[in-house]
Amino acid sequence: MEYLPVNVKRLEETFEAGDVVNGESLKAKGIIKHADALVKVLGDGEITKALTVQVDKVSASAKAKIEAAGGKVEEPC
Numbered sequence: 001m002e003y004l005p006v007n008v009k010r011l012e013e014t015f016e017a018g019d020v021v022n023g024e025s026l027k028a029k030g031i032i033k034h035a036d037a038l039v040k041v042l043g044d045g046e047i048t049k050a051l052t053v054q055v056d057k058v059s060a061s062a063k064a065k066i067e068a069a070g071g072k073v074e075e076p077c
Helices: 008-014 023-028 060-068
Strands: 004-007 039-042
Touching: 004 008, 008 039, 008 060, 039 060
Parallel strands: 004 039
Antiparallel strands: none
16 A cells, blocks of 8 residues: 655645644645545654644654644544
8 A cells, every 4th residue: 555645844834723634634735636545644844733633644753743733643443
């Protein structure tokens, strides 16, 4: 399986505090082309907004940055 990488700096630039980041919202913002694509959030850059991230995978560094900014990561079971 191939995951589409999305860095936390892209989330910081594109989303507002309190937003939910998932396939639908990433597609709506033009970051990915298909809402059902497999997405992995990576830790490049900084994030200061509290976001709820609901994607297929999140790197350990991205998770730490998202949580440090007051956000949360909800990965599928």
